[in-house]
Amino acid sequence: MASFSISAIVVLTILAAKEIEGGGGAGTCNIYEGNWIYDPSYPLYNPADCPFLESREFDCQKNGRPDKNYLHYRWQPTGCNLPRFDAHDFLQRFRGKQLMFVGDSLSLNQWQSLTCMIHTSLPQAPYISNKIGGLSNFTFPDYKVSFLFSRNAYLVDIRSEIIGRVMYIESVEYSRGLWEGMDFLIFDSWHWWTHTGSDQLWDFIREGNATYKDMNRLVAYEKAINTWAKWANSRADPAKNRLIFQGVSPDHARDLSRNYLNNTIPRTWASMNLTGLVLSSNSFSGELPEELSNLTNLTDMRISDNNFTGKIPDFIQRWSQIEKLDISFNNLAGDIPSNFVNLAKADYIDKVHSCLKKNFPCSAPSRDYKYFLYINCGGEDVVINNNTRFEADVEFRGASMFYSRQNWAFSSTGIFMDNDLDADAYITTNTSALKNVSASLLNLYKTARTSPVSLTYYGLCLGNGNYTVSLHFAEIVFTNDRSFNSLGKRIFDVYIQEKLVLKDFNIEAEAGGDGKPIIKNFTVAVTSHTLKIHFYWAGKGTTGIPLRGVYGPLISAIAVEPNFKPPKVNGKKKHVALVLEVAGGALSLCLIILCILWRKGCLGGKISADSGNSFFIAYVLQERGNLLELVDPALGSEYSSEEAMVLLNVALMCTNAAPTLRPTMSQAVSMLEGRTNVQELLSDPGFSTINPKLKAIRNHFWENPTQTVSMSTEGPLADASSLSNVDKADDSVILD
Structure with a gap:
């Protein structure tokens, strides 16, 4: 890591130096050939003398490293001697210039090292340091030299949109404005393709006009780095704007795995x-x-x-x-x-690991057992019939891997034969037209997960008992026409709980044609809290029609439902999403907070507070019958859709634009407790009687539910005094 972490500073030193001893100049010595040699006169600075150093990350001694020998090494090229760093001479030669480091912690390390080297050498030289967002600037005004750091680990644009954070792998338009004014640019790239979960700083990938939840990470990285390289090569006069690219930063040192130690x-x-x-x-x-x-x-x-x-x-x-x-x-x-x-x-x-143990044992307490499981294999989150949410399954890898979620997992084995592709695709999208599929079920069959040999899904920590397992299939690759695609045959076996339930299964033949869904239902006993569904290619069917490497098991979706009433916890139904157990004044406070959160667009799901228009989109979703899209996707299928619908409808009533249409507190409590049915909301919730522009916004979202607009309403949506017809409280509540 050390050779990378100072390489850019070494190059800058050479560019600023008068000459290189023994080499006749910077152009005749290969500074990248040499060795690290011990020199007791180093290091060039003490981190304790840099008040602006981020010691939590970059001061090894303060972080507890006991040895110090690593501080006394310097780089010695084979054919020449590098000049010792001279801060005054360095600043003089960069007078009036701007230099920017761009990247992740590697570039941050170098930027801080360079500023510390200069400051400790010239402690009396005044400096100005400031930071705005991800841009840091360190200026020596006497020399009119600025050293900047821009945290941009991807080197392409990441934009916040209504659907989330979108990485544009073909665009640097947002970033180039910072770069193009610099005299010197030093770039590095983060190893972002290895990061998932909370370490993944994007939600979607945009390529051209297509948006993906995920794609082959190395392919995405190659396209992103090529986008940056095209910009770098297109600069008007590279001689006036020096550029150094250092490659990909190493992982942080706490992970020393696979290092031949x-x-x-x-x-x-x-x-x-x-x-x-x-x-x-x-x-x-x-x-x-x-x-x-x-x-x-x-x-x-x-x-x-x-x-x-x-x-x-x-x-x-x-x-x-x-x-x-x-x-x-x-x-x-x-x-x-x-x-x-x-x-x-x-x-x-x-x-x-538990996946290597018999029956995949569950260590969760009984109160955390699951009783329902819905997976959209190879697809995104999708809600069907207004209340059943199938969880997304978009993991793109599959050659030999194990992937787990909170209450399910899958393992995949095999590489497709003879397809001449560097990276196999284990998620397939329909090429044949879907037939006899209702609009609400369409997204279950547009994609599917496939495997060349073996694909196994696990239901984890299920309550023991008998379940109905529904396997959703549709042949979306082969066709039933006169084309070459029609000659392909997909044949595989299906095992549930190690029992063969489908032998030589042919989706197209069973469904009566391509693109037609077929559901196979099985009654299965879960006795050790784990369900195992195994799809296995036994070598039958075609392997090279219509393309080489198109064969193996294929599954569109999986649904698992109990054939018994799930047990209650503490005498009550097991609630996973939202539970209201409040009374009296606490209930009043809870409902008021709920209304405020609703008005601010903070109830999760696809409608975020950043959209600025969630209030109107919510009513459109309600009218379209898609109100459950407001539920946070992180809950998956583990929540009571009935309770969510009651809660969301009551929230809509509480925030109605027309005060007379809002329920009283006693009515709201009665609906939340289930003693009163939730009233049918009016299709036009009083907007047109208040301001015609509000109605225009609502109509806009009815036609374009994924877009946002900015429109003046010439006044507040509702004044504080008309918050609700609730039983009046002593304290006033003002909505933002």
């Missing part, structure tokens, strides 16, 4: 204030040092796939903050100590 773990590591130590897939050996017991702040310790020996140490129980612990695939002996149960925060404290 060997020998024993140094005992001195125990004196560091480590929170994570990931050493998997190396060649470490010996026993785990007893001193590691001092690492009481560890949250992540993974040492799998090494050659450690000895007993599983008891001192692991002292790691009370541990969340991930993997000691598998070593030569450790003995049983797991019983005191490991004290590691309350750990979600993985076994030597073997």
Whole structure:
């Protein structure tokens, strides 16, 4: 990491230097050939002398590193000597220039290192430092030199839109305005293709006019970096604007896996204030040092796939903050100590992952068991019949991998034969027209997950009992016409709970044609809280028609529903999404807060507070019968759609633009408790009687529900005094 972290600064030093000793000038010496040599006169600065240094990330000594030898190395080219850094000479040669680092933590590291080198060398030189959003500026006014840092880890545009954060892999229009005014630009790129979940800083990918939830990450990265490269090559006069590209930044040092490291773990590591130590897939050996017991702040310790020996140490129980612990695939002996149960925060404290154990055991308490499961295989979240939400399944990988969600998972095995593609596609989109499919079910069959050999879905932590498993199929690749596509045949087997339920299954033949959905229902007993559905290609059917590599099992959607009434928790129905257990004044406060959240557009789902028009979109969704699209997608199918509909409809009533159409508090309580049926909302909720422009906005969203507009309403939507017809409280509430 060190050679990368100072390479740009070395280059800048050479560009500013008078000459390079022994080489005759910067153009005749290959500065990239050489070695790191020990030089006790280094380092060039002490982090303690830089008041602006972000010590949490870049001060290794303050973070607990005990050794200091790594600070005393410098780069020595083979054929010349680099001049020692001279801050005054450097600033003089860059006088009147602007230099910008662009990228992630690597560029931030270099920007801070350069400013620290200059400041500690010229401590009396005045400087101005400021930060606005992701742009930081450090200026030495006496020299009229500015050093900037722009946090842009993707090097392409990411824009906030109504659907979420969209990464435009073919655009740098938002960023180039900053770059093109610089005299020197130093870029690096983040390894963003490896990050998912909360570490993923985008929600959708835009390519041309198409928007994707995800795509092959390396393909997306290649397209994004080519977009940046095209801009770099199109600059009017590159000689006036120097550009350095350093490549992809390395991962942060707490993950040392797959680095060909060997020998024993140094005992001195125990004196560091480590929170994570990931050493998997190396060649470490010996026993785990007893001193590691001092690492009481560890949250992540993974040492799998090494050659450690000895007993599983008891001192692991002292790691009370541990969340991930993997000691598998070593030569450790003995049983797991019983005191490991004290590691309350750990979600993985076994030597073997649960997916490798018989029946995929569930460790959740009975109150957390699931009883319904809906998966849109290969597709996005979709709501059918206004209340059943099928969860998205858009993981693009599938060659040999295991993917898990909160209450389901799948494993896929195999590579498609002879298709000459660098990356196989394990999600397919319909090429044949869908037939006999209602509009509400259409999105279940537009896409499907496929596999060349084996595809297995797991329902996790289900309550034991008999269930109806519904498998949704539609042949969306092959056709039933006179074209070459019609010659293909897809044949595979289906097992549920290890029992063969479909032998030599041909979707097209069973459904009576291509593009026609067919649902196969099975009664299945779940006895160990796990459901296993296995799709297996047994070598039958075609493999090269209409294209090579088109074969194997294909599944559109899966639905699992109990053939029994799910148990209650504490005498009440098990609620996952929203539970209201309030009374008296607390209920009044809860309902008022709910109304405020609604007016601010904060109820989650596809309507965000940033849209500025969620109030109107909500009524359009209600009129279209799609009100459940307001429910946060993170809940999946694990919520009561009936309760959600009651709550959302009451919220709509509470925020009605016409005061006379709002319920009283007693009416609202009665509806929430289920004693009164929710009234049918008026199709036009009083908008036209208040302001014709509001009606125009509503009509706009009826025709264009995914767009936003900005329109003056010439006054507030409703004054504070008309908040509701509720029983008057002492305190007034003002809506934003």
